[in-house]
Amino acid sequence: MARRKTAPADNPAGASNPAPKPRPVAEPLLDVHDMQGNILAGFKKDHQHLIALKIRGIPEARRWLARVLPHISSLAEVHQFNALFKMRRARLNRDPHGLAATWMNLAFSHDGIAKLASADDADALPDDSFRLGLGKERSEFLGDPLPAGQTDPTAKWFVGGTGRAPDIFLIVASDCPKQLALEVERIRPGAADGPDAPEPIWDERGETRTAQPGHEHFGFRDGVSQPGVRGLISRSPKMYLTPRVLKPPVDGSPEFAKPGQPLVWPGHFVLGYPFGDRRDGSRQDSVPLARPWFKNGSFLVFRRLNQNVAGFTAFVAAAAAKLAAEPGFDGLTPAHLGALLVGRWPSGAPVSRAPALDNPALAKDGLSNNDFLFTVDTPPPDFLPRSGASPGAFPRALESLNGPVCPHAAHIFKVNPRDHVTDVGNEFDTLTRRILRRGIPFGPSLADPLNGDDGVERGLHFLCYQASIVDQFEFLQQDWTNNRAVPPTANGHDLIIGQSPTLERSITLSPIVPGAAGQTVTAPTQWVTPTGGGYFFAPSISAIRNVLCRQDGQP
Amino acid sequence: MKIDHFDPPGNNSDFVGNPALAKKWSAKMSQFFDEGVSRANGAISAGGTCQFYNPVTHGLTAPDLPPADIAWNGFPRKFLGSGPGVPPKFDLAEPPAATGVPRDQDEYLEWYANKDTAEKITAIHFTCEGYDYYQFLGAEAPDILVALYQKFISPAVAKADLFSGGIYDVLNHWNTRDAAMHLTHGANALEAEVLLGGDATVRRKNSAGVEVTSPDVLCTCGAFGDPRRNSDPAIGAGVNALVRQGRMITLANPVGLYIDHIDDASFRLPDGSATNGWFQIVRGSPGHTLRAIFAPPAGSPFIVSDVKIGGTPVKFGGQIAQKITMKLTGVASASNTIHNAPVPCVVPVGTAHLTTGAAPKPKRPTRGGN
Numbered sequence: 001m002a003r004r005k006t007a008p009a010d011n012p013a014g015a016s017n018p019a020p021k022p023r024p025v026a027e028p029l030l031d032v033h034d035m036q037g038n039i040l041a042g043f044k045k046d047h048q049h050l051i052a053l054k055i056r057g058i059p060e061a062r063r064w065l066a067r068v069l070p071h072i073s074s075l076a077e078v079h080q081f082n083a084l085f086k087m088r089r090a091r092l093n094r095d096p097h098g099l100a101a102t103w104m105n106l107a108f109s110h111d112g113i114a115k116l117a118s119a120d121d122a123d124a125l126p127d128d129s130f131r132l133g134l135g136k137e138r139s140e141f142l143g144d145p146l147p148a149g150q151t152d153p154t155a156k157w158f159v160g161g162t163g164r165a166p167d168i169f170l171i172v173a174s175d176c177p178k179q180l181a182l183e184v185e186r187i188r189p190g191a192a193d194g195p196d197a198p199e200p201i202w203d204e205r206g207e208t209r210t211a212q213p214g215h216e217h218f219g220f221r222d223g224v225s226q227p228g229v230r231g232l233i234s235r236s237p238k239m240y241l242t243p244r245v246l247k248p249p250v251d252g253s254p255e256f257a258k259p260g261q262p263l264v265w266p267g268h269f270v271l272g273y274p275f276g277d278r279r280d281g282s283r284q285d286s287v288p289l290a291r292p293w294f295k296n297g298s299f300l301v302f303r304r305l306n307q308n309v310a311g312f313t314a315f316v317a318a319a320a321a322k323l324a325a326e327p328g329f330d331g332l333t334p335a336h337l338g339a340l341l342v343g344r345w346p347s348g349a350p351v352s353r354a355p356a357l358d359n360p361a362l363a364k365d366g367l368s369n370n371d372f373l374f375t376v377d378t379p380p381p382d383f384l385p386r387s388g389a390s391p392g393a394f395p396r397a398l399e400s401l402n403g404p405v406c407p408h409a410a411h412i413f414k415v416n417p418r419d420h421v422t423d424v425g426n427e428f429d430t431l432t433r434r435i436l437r438r439g440i441p442f443g444p445s446l447a448d449p450l451n452g453d454d455g456v457e458r459g460l461h462f463l464c465y466q467a468s469i470v471d472q473f474e475f476l477q478q479d480w481t482n483n484r485a486v487p488p489t490a491n492g493h494d495l496i497i498g499q500s501p502t503l504e505r506s507i508t509l510s511p512i513v514p515g516a517a518g519q520t521v522t523a524p525t526q527w528v529t530p531t532g533g534g535y536f537f538a539p540s541i542s543a544i545r546n547v548l549c550r551q552d553g554q555p
Numbered sequence: 556m557k558i559d560h561f562d563p564p565g566n567n568s569d570f571v572g573n574p575a576l577a578k579k580w581s582a583k584m585s586q587f588f589d590e591g592v593s594r595a596n597g598a599i600s601a602g603g604t605c606q607f608y609n610p611v612t613h614g615l616t617a618p619d620l621p622p623a624d625i626a627w628n629g630f631p632r633k634f635l636g637s638g639p640g641v642p643p644k645f646d647l648a649e650p651p652a653a654t655g656v657p658r659d660q661d662e663y664l665e666w667y668a669n670k671d672t673a674e675k676i677t678a679i680h681f682t683c684e685g686y687d688y689y690q691f692l693g694a695e696a697p698d699i700l701v702a703l704y705q706k707f708i709s710p711a712v713a714k715a716d717l718f719s720g721g722i723y724d725v726l727n728h729w730n731t732r733d734a735a736m737h738l739t740h741g742a743n744a745l746e747a748e749v750l751l752g753g754d755a756t757v758r759r760k761n762s763a764g765v766e767v768t769s770p771d772v773l774c775t776c777g778a779f780g781d782p783r784r785n786s787d788p789a790i791g792a793g794v795n796a797l798v799r800q801g802r803m804i805t806l807a808n809p810v811g812l813y814i815d816h817i818d819d820a821s822f823r824l825p826d827g828s829a830t831n832g833w834f835q836i837v838r839g840s841p842g843h844t845l846r847a848i849f850a851p852p853a854g855s856p857f858i859v860s861d862v863k864i865g866g867t868p869v870k871f872g873g874q875i876a877q878k879i880t881m882k883l884t885g886v887a888s889a890s891n892t893i894h895n896a897p898v899p900c901v902v903p904v905g906t907a908h909l910t911t912g913a914a915p916k917p918k919r920p921t922r923g924g925n
Contacts, residue, residue, distance in 0.1 A: 126640035132866045141821040141865030151827055251765055252772065252904075268639055275638050279771055279782070287638040375796055376768050401800055401891050421770040421792035423628045423880060424635075424785055428771075432639070467639035478821070485815055485880045488793070489624045501820050501829075518621070 025255075025283060028273055030075065030231040030241060030266060031296050034540045036105040037078025038171060038438055039270060039298045039465045040229050040241060043103050044082060045173035046208035047180045048440045050302070050461060051188060052159050052166035052534075055115050057196025061168075062116065064193045066549045071187055072541055073103035079233060079241065102174035102183045107300045107536035108548070109133060112167030116548040124290035125537055126271070127299055129469040134301075134535045135162035142474065143482045143499035144530045158304060159202035159532035168198060169302060169536050171438075171463070202532070204304075206440035206461045214348075216441055217307045217458050218496075218527075219449075220338070221348030221363065225370050225416060227264040227434040228257035231273070245367070245387035254281055254427055259381040259391075260370025264431050268467050270298050275467070281428040287467075293547050296540030301435075301473045303462040304442075304532030305497075312527040313449035316341070319521050323509075328516025337521075340509055341495050343412030352378075352397035352406045356512070365392045372397030374406065374413065374420045403510025403518060409492035410507075414481045422480075422487035435464040435472050459531070469535055495523050556805055556886045557614025561585065564688060564745070564811030565839035569699055576696055583691055584810060585611050587746045591753025598757040598777075603895035606798050607756040610805045610886075618889040622807050625793035626815060627785040629664035629681075629879035645871035654728040657739035662786050663812035664881055665743065666872040667735035668859075669850075675860035678850035679872040683812045683881065684737040684838075685745035686725045693723020707837065707846065708734045742781065748812055748883060751787060754779035755794035756804050760897035761904050767897070768795070776900035786881065794885060801891035807884035814844035815882040817875070821865050824857050833862075849875050 030040070037043070055061040081101045088096035110133050113122035123131060132138055136152040139161070144153035154161025172187060174180035189197040209215060216222045228242035242257045249255055254262045267275030267286050272295030274283045289295060313334075320337040323329040335358065339345040345354060347363035352372040354362055363369050367389055372378050378397040383389045397405070406413055413420075416434070419427045443458025466472035480487055481494035484506065492507035493500065506522040539548065560577070561584035563569055570577035588609035596605045608615065634648040648660060649668065658665045663685075669678040692700040697714065700723065704712040708729050717727050730736045738744070759767040759776045767776045770788035773795055774780050780787025797804055822830040830849075838846035851857055862869045869875065 128642065128867060129865070135866075137823070137863065137866030140823060143820060251761060251763060253769060271640075278635070284638060287641055375792075376799075399800070419768070421789050423626050423789065425632065426770040426788055426792075470642075471636070471639055479818075482820075483818060483880070485624070485882070486626045486628075488789070489626055490815075490882075 027230045027232055027240070028266065029235055030233055030270075030273075031540070032076035032079065032233050033074050034296045034542050035075040035270060036298075036538050036541065037073040037075045037103060038105040038173075039436065039538060040075055040231075040266070041078040041082055042226075042436070042438055043073075043078065043105075043171070043173040044085075045103070045175055045180075045440075046213070047175070047177045048171065048173040048206040048461070049180055049184050050202075050204055050206065051170040051172070051184070051200055052202040053168040053170065053189065053198035054201045055112060055167040055198050057194065058115055060194040060196045061198050062549050064189050064197050065116075065544060067193070068104070068106075068187050069541070069545055069549065071104045071183070072544065073105060074541060076233070077101075078103060100175035100179060102172070102176070102179045104170065104172045104183065104187055105538060106171070106544075107169045107538040109165045109167055109169070109534055109536055111165055113537060113548075115167060121291060121547075125294060126287065126290070127469050127535075129474055130299055130535045130537060132535075133165050134160055134533050135165065138474075138535070139530070139533075142477050142530075143501065145499065145503060145526060153530070154533075157530070157532045158204075160302070160534040161532070164201075165534050166201060169300070169534060204442055204461070206442045209441050209445050211445040215346065216439075216460055217309050217443070217445065218312055218338075219346045220342050220344060221346065222439065222460075223437055224344065224348045225260065225412065226436065227431070228261040229266050229269060229436075230263045231266045245383055245389045247382045247384055252280065254431060256381075258389075259367050260372065262431055262434075264434055268432055268434065268472070269436055269465055271295055271467055272297075276428060276431055278425055278429040278432050281431060293539065293543040297543060298465045298467065298538050299469050300536040300538045301462070301464050301466070301469055302532075302534050302536065303530055304459065305462050306457060306459040306529045306531045308453065308527040308529070309446040309449050309458065310451075310453040311525070314452075315523060315527070317450070319523075323519055323521065326516075326519055328511025328513045329509075329519060330513055332512060336512070340407050341410060341507065341521075343406045343410035350397070350406070350412070351410070353395055355400075355405050359394065362392070362394045365394065368392035368394050372406075372418075374404070374418050375399070376419065400510075402514045405510075407491060407507060407509050408488060409484075409494060411481075411494050411496040414487070414494040414498065415476050417487045420488050423485075424479075433472055433475055435466045435476070438463040438465065457531075459528075465538065492520070495521070497528055499526060556610045556619055556807075557616050558610050558808050560611060562809035564684060564809050565813065565843050565845040566809050567838060567845065569692070569696075569703070573696070576699075579695055580691060581611065584745075584749075585609055587749040588612075588753075588805075590746075591749050594750060595753045595756050598754070598898060598901075600896045600898050604893045605756070606803055606893055606895065607753040608803055608805050610808065615803055615888055620797075620802070620887045620889055622884045622886050623793065623797070624815070624882045624884050625790050626880050626882045627662060627789040628877065629662050629814070629881050630785075630873050630877035631660055631662050632785045633661075633783050634873070643873065643877070645873040648873045648876075649871055652732045654732040655726045656731055657726060657741065658731075658735070659740065660876075661740045661742050661781070661784055662881060663738065663743050663748075664814065664876060664879060665735055665738050665740065666876055668872040671858070675858055676869065676872070677858045677860075678848055679859060679875055680735050681814065681847045681849070681872075681876070681879065682735050682737050682845070683814055684845050685743060685748070685812065686738050687744045687746050689737045690723055690725065693718070697723070704729055704736055708736055743812075745810065745812070747780075748790075749806065749810065751779050751790055752794055752804070752806050752883075752885065755791040756798045758795070758798060758895055758897040759900055761900060766799075767900070767904065768792070768799070772904050775902050776904045778901035790883065797885065797887040798895075800887075801893045803888040803890070803893065805886050807886050809843075811843070811845070811883070813839065813842070813882055813884075814847060815842055815880045817847075817849075818878045818880070822878075823863050825861050830862060 266273040345358035349363040481498040493505035560581040770792035771782035774782035
C-alpha cells in the first residue's frame with residue numbers, strides 16, 4: 001500500500017523515462033438523497049440513542065414508518081452538516097457552539113423485512129449472516145463467550161440474541177442532549193400510533209465520554225482510522241464525497257484521499273455500486289441485486305460490548321511489571337504495553353510513528369496520525385499543490401530490524417493490516433474487508449480504574465456498516481482477531497477484541513530494547529464481552545417509502 | 556542455520572531403518588536448494604550476494620532470528636466470491652473426481668470427500684504432501700509407497716494400481732477418483748516451494764525504478780508462483796521482506812508445506828456440541844500436519860454433513876478447507892549486512908496497466924500449475 005511519488009527519486013527529471021500519469025478513474029454518482037446518512041457520512045454526534053422495536057401489527061408498523069419517514073436523515077443532509085461543522089470548527093479552532101443537528105436512521109432485521117415486505121425479499125438480501133441473524137449460531141461463530149451455565153452465548157443479552165432479534169433498529173443522534181430527548185419522543189411509537197404499534201423492547205443512550213471525548217472506556221482514542229469512500233456527491237460541480245489532498249499514485253498502489261485514508265469503492269459499503277477487485281483494486285461493476293429496491297441499502301452490525309475497565313487496567317499493569325523484568329523490556333510502562341496491544345497510544349498516536357513515548361501533538365494532526373505503513377519505510381505524503389497541506393514534523397514510520405514496531409497482533413494491525421500481505425491476499429484484498437464504524441461509548445466512566453470495578457455497566461455501542469457482513473465484520477472478528485496465526489503470521493490474538501473458546505489469548509511482542517528475545521504475553525480472560533447485538537439492513541429511503549411502508553400494495 | 560542433512564517432510568518415519576534412502580532424500584532436497592540458489596544467483600545484480608542458501612552444503616553458523624512462519628488460507632483464492640456478499644464457489648473447487656484428473660486446489664492443500672449413497676459427506680481427507688516426494692518414493696522405495704497407500708487409503712491398493720510402465724503414476728485412481736494420498740495440482744510440489752523461496756530472495760524494482768514490495772506485483776515481477784493464489788504472494792512477500800532487511804534466508808528443516816491448524820471452534824453438531832476430536836491428524840504432528848481427516852470419532856451418531864459452521868450446513872470439503880491455515884517456515888540470519896540493489900522485473904510490471912485495473916497475464920515458471 002506504499003504511496004509513491006509521481007517522479008521517483010532515481011528518475012527525478014523523468015527525461016528518458018517520463019513518469020507516467022495516472023489515468024482518472026470514473027467514480028459513480030452517489031444517490032445522496034436516497035441513502036441514509038449514517039452509512040457513508042456518519043452522524044458524528046456526542047449523544048446517540050438506540051431503540052429496538054418489535055413489530056406487533058403490520059399495518060400499524062407501516063403507518064408508524066410512514067409517520068417517521070420524513071425524520072430519516074439522508075446522506076445529503078448529514079454530509080452537508082458535517083462539512084459545515086468542520087468548516088466552522090476550522091475557523092473557530094473549537095467545536096462551534098449552537099450549531100446542532102439531530103438525526104435519525106433505521107434498519108430492519110431479517111424478520112422485520114419479512115414482515116414488512118416478504119420472506120422472499122428478506123431471503124433475497126445478499127448476505128448469509130443477515131439471513132441467519134445474530135442468534136446462537138452466528139454468536140458462536142464469532143467466538144462469543146458462554147455465560148455460566150448456558151449453552152447459548154446470547155442467552156443473557158440485553159437486546160437481540162436467539163429468537164429475540166428486534167424487527168426494527170433506530171439510531172437517533174444529536175449534538176444536543178435535550179434535542180435528542182425530544183426527537184426520541186417524537187419518533188418512538190406511542191399511543192397515537194395505535195395499540196398494535198411497534199413495541200420498544202430495549203433502548204439505551206450512548207454518550208461521548210466527557211472525561212475523555214473521543215476515547216473509549218479503556219482510554220484509547222477511537223475511530224481514528226476510517227476508509228475514504230469513493231464516489232461523487234455532485235457531477236457539476238464535480239465534488240467527491242471524500243475530499244482528496246494527495247496525488248493519485250502512478251504505480252498501481254492504492255490511492256489515498258489523505259495520508260492513511262485509502263479510497264475504497266462504495267460497493268463495499270452500499271449495495272448497487274462498483275466495488276474494488278481484491279487483487280488490484282480496479283473498479284468492478286456492481287454485484288447484481290435480486291430486487292431493485294436493495295440499491296442504496298447497507299448492512300448494519302450492532303454489538304453491545306461491555307468493557308471491564310478495571311480488569312483490563314489491572315492486567316496491563318501486572319503484565320507490564322512482569323515484562324519489565326525481562327531482558328529487552330526494561331522500563332516498559334503500563335501505558336507502553338497498552339499502546340503495543342492496541343497499536344496506538346491512548347492519545348491516538350500510532351506506535352509506528354511514536355515507538356517509545358506517546359505524542360499527543362501527532363495524535364491531533366489529522367494528516368499524520370494515520371499515516372503509516374507496516375512493511376516499508378513510509379514515504380512522505382505527496383500532497384496536491386492546491387490542497388495547501390504539508391506533512392507534519394513528526395517522525396516517519398520506519399521499518400525496524402528489531403521486529404515489527406507495531407506488533408502484528410496489535411488491535412489496529414489485526415483489523416487493518418494495511419500494506420502487509422495476509423493469509424488471503426494483498427493490500428487490495430484488505431481494502432475489501434474495511435467497515436465504516438459508527439460506535440459510541442455507553443455508561444459512565446470509571447473514576448479510578450486502578451481501584452477496582454464499581455459494578456456499573458459500561459462499554460461500547462459498536463455499530464458498523466458494510467455491503468457484506470460475512471466478508472467484512474465477521475471476517476475481521478472471526479478470521480483475524482480471533483486467530484492466533486493470521487494475519488500475517490503466528491504472533492497471537494488481538495487482545496482487545498479477539499475471542500477464544502477458553503477466553504485465554506496471547507500476543508508475541510518484539511523487545512523494546514534491541515538485542516533481546518521477544519516475549520509472549522498471555523491474557524487469562526476477555527475484558528470485552530458482548531451483551532447484545534443484531535444484524536440489520538438499512539434500506540434506502542425510497543425503499544422504506546415504496547416497499548416497507550406500503551399498505552396492501554399501495555405506498 | 557547449518558544442518559548436515561534434510562529430514563523427510565514432517566519428520567515422518569518413512570526412512571526409519573533405511574539410512575541409504577534418507578541420504579538419497581537429503582541429496583534430492585539439496586539439489587532443489589542448489590537450483591534455487593542458482594536461479595537467485597543468476598538474477599541478482601552484478602557483484603551482489605545471493606541471499607538464499609543451502610543449509611546443508613553452505614550452512615551458516617552465525618545466529619538466526621527465531622524461525623518465521625508464513626501462513627495462508629487453505630481454500631483456493633480463485634474460488635472466492637467475485638464481489639461483496641457473493642459466496643465462494645465451493646462446487647467448482649471440488650467437481651466430481653475422475654481418474655487421471657488432478658484436483659484444482661492450488662494452495663498446497665487438497666482434499667477428498669467420502670460420501671454415502673445419499674451423497675452426504677461422511678469424511679474429508681486433507682493432504683499437503685508434495686507429489687514429488689511420492690515420485691521419489693516411487694522411484695527409490697516402491698514398497699514404502701505402496702504401504703503408505705495401504706495404510707492411509709485402502710488395504711486393497713495394489714502395486715499395479717500405482718505404477719504404469721514401472722513409473723509411479725501420480726494421478727492413479729487411488730489418488731484422484733477414489734481418494735487423495737498426496738497433492739496432485741501441478742503447482743503443489745516441494746521443489747516449487749524451495750524454488751519459490753529462492754526466487755523471492757531477489758529484490759526487484761519496477762519500470763519506474765521503484766522497489767517492488769506489493770505481494771502480488773512481486774510475484775508477477777519476479778515471475779515466481781501465481782499471484783492469484785493466497786500462498787505464493789504470502790510466501791514471496793514474507794521472504795522478500797526479510798531479504799530487504801539484508802538477511803540470509805533458507806527454509807526450516809524439515810522442509811515442507813504444513814497444515815498449521817484448523818479453526819473449528821464454531822463447528823456445531825445437531826445436539827449443539829462442538830466437533831471435538833473430529834479433526835484427526837494421521838500423519839505429521841500438530842503445527843506440522845501432513846495429513847488429516849475430518850470425520851466423526853468412533854461411536855458418534857453424526858456424519859460430516861450434520862455439521863454446521865455458524866448455522867451453515869457443511870456441503871463441501873472446501874468449507875472446512877476455508878478454516879484451515881497453512882504454513883511454511885523460513886529461517887533468516889540475525890545479521891543484516893547484505894544490501895543487494897533491486898533488479899528489474901522478469902515480467903515488466905509497468906504502471907499504466909495497474910491504474911486501469913487490467914493486470915498482466917501471470918507467468919508461472921516456478922509453479923507450473925494446471
